[in-house]
Amino acid sequence: MSLNQKINSNLKSLFLENFKEIQYASLLQWLDLLEVENPDIYSINDEKMVKLYDQSVIENFKLVKGNKKLLECYEKAIAFDINETEIINGFSGDLISSFEKIKKGIRKIEDSKIQIILLTYSFEPHAWISGFGEGNYPILEKPKHFDFNYKNDFFEMMGHVDYSKIWSNLIELEECLEEAEIFDDIFDTDFFQSLRNSYIYKTYLLLNKAFEQNKTKLFNGLDFKKPLSIYGHEHDCEKINVFCYE
Secondary structure: OOHHHHHHHHHHHHHHHHHOOOOOOOHHHHHHHHHHOOOEEEEOOOOEEEEOOOHHHHHHHHHHOOOHHHHHHHHHHHHOOOOHHHHHHHHHHHHHHHHHHHHHHOOOOOOOOEEEEEEEEOOOOEEEEEEEOOOOOOOOOOOEOOOOOOOOEEEEEEEEEEOHHHHHHHHHHHHHHHHOOOHHHHOOOHHHHHHHHHHHHHHHHHHHHHHHHHHHHHHOOOOEEEEEEEEEEEOOOOEEEEEEEO
């Protein structure tokens, strides 16, 4: 099995691991569970044990159960009804355009070659592309922090890949949760993180296909060392393999 086959297989496993946690659960079941499992936490301000969700939050949970718009947004988000071919084509166009810019603006570093490329997203639904020098870059099973040769920075934050089409239903759900004033209360729950992770790993799976389909065009003329490792991550967060060019 090639390195990229391992990466693709692992991304599928990570997607399915997260998606199985959300695909059959209704919003009402989720909110009911949060209310029932409301854990005790220590409040520094009150200097005592209190419930994670106070009564006002619980009342908000009950109130949003009748929010038709929120229920519809939730159902769309967990359905994952996306046009994968259209998204891969969009990613391909973004990558081709980005690497054309990168090749024109790349820095020359003596006695060094590119061996790691990072796709970094932050608050906006798109990733910026950066490239750095040689290193022993791992094939990871789970997202992880690791050292990379950041001192040899060939290009930083050049070009971008638009994630908005694949994330559109998730973004709409988050906006509905904000309007219902429960987004901050549910953001760190295992369920919501599984939902977000499902979108992230599906994004990386489709990016893997876009890189595979366009690898010759993307990397031809780029001064790099094989295997060229490509990772995705949220800014300042753990990284995970997206593609490897061997």
